[in-house]
Amino acid sequence: xxxxxxxxxxxxHALADPTRRSILSRLAERxxxxxxxxxxxxxxxxxxxxxxxxxxxxGLIVTAKDGRVRTCALVPEALAPARAWLDEQRAxxxxxxxxxEALALQAMRESxx
Amino acid sequence: xxxxxxxxxxxxHALADPTRRSILSRLAERxxxxxxxxxxxxxxxxxxxxxxxxxxxxGLIVTAKDGRVRTCALVPEALAPARAWLDEQRAxxxxxxxxxEALALQAMRESxx
Numbered sequence: 001x002x003x004x005x006x007x008x009x010x011x012x013h014a015l016a017d018p019t020r021r022s023i024l025s026r027l028a029e030r031x032x033x034x035x036x037x038x039x040x041x042x043x044x045x046x047x048x049x050x051x052x053x054x055x056x057x058x059g060l061i062v063t064a065k066d067g068r069v070r071t072c073a074l075v076p077e078a079l080a081p082a083r084a085w086l087d088e089q090r091a092x093x094x095x096x097x098x099x100x101e102a103l104a105l106q107a108m109r110e111s112x113x
Numbered sequence: 114x115x116x117x118x119x120x121x122x123x124x125x126h127a128l129a130d131p132t133r134r135s136i137l138s139r140l141a142e143r144x145x146x147x148x149x150x151x152x153x154x155x156x157x158x159x160x161x162x163x164x165x166x167x168x169x170x171x172g173l174i175v176t177a178k179d180g181r182v183r184t185c186a187l188v189p190e191a192l193a194p195a196r197a198w199l200d201e202q203r204a205x206x207x208x209x210x211x212x213x214e215a216l217a218l219q220a221m222r223e224s225x226x
Binding site: 008009010011012013015016017018021024025028029030074076079082083085086088089090092096 | 134143187199
């Protein structure tokens with residue numbers, strides 16, 4: 001029960017903040033300069049920078065600096081492990097429902113004998 | 114950009130820990146007593162209880178006490194908002210790829226004229 005997936009923990013941690021989720025949605029449309037992510041949204045630059053660091057460390061974005069301008073871009077495939085984990089949970093649960101149905105069918109058959 | 118989904122934040126926070134993810138996988142198979150979740154796994158009871166509180170507050174599990182025995186069960190539909198958010202991100206990204214393809218096609222057509 002203690003199998004560790006540090007990347008998955010870091011990924012879900014990065015998604016556990018509304019500002020970071022908003023930044024990802026914004027970057028899904030197109031890459032953006034850091035100033036574009038702070039200016040119009042009322043977020044202070046240090047706040048945005050702090051969130052960008054968390055997103056970059058989780059592998060969800062990449063940033064590149066050209067002179068004084070830092071641009072951020074989404075790494076969309078980085079969300080795949082989170083999606084895979086959720087799919088796995090659904091499969092476990094559905095497997096359980098299948099087993100319960102099979103048991104119920106068996107019980108019906110035996111009571112009909 | 115500051116639209117808040119407190120439940121979604123709480124949900125992703127609950128998933129950002131390997132022990133809590135393991136507990137969910139275990140409960141996807143069948144409900145369990147708290148002692149079943151701590152005993153064989155080498156986790157101390159207070160540690161398990163702390164994680165169960167986070168999972169319960171996020172709506173991912175329910176617990177019920179019968180005498181001195183507390184049993185935990187998964188609430189599988191509670192993962193749906195996380196899945197929906199990931200699907201939404203994929204749609205945003207695929208929408209962007211579609212737009213880029215449309216622009217490329219248009220550019221090809223115009224250069225062919």
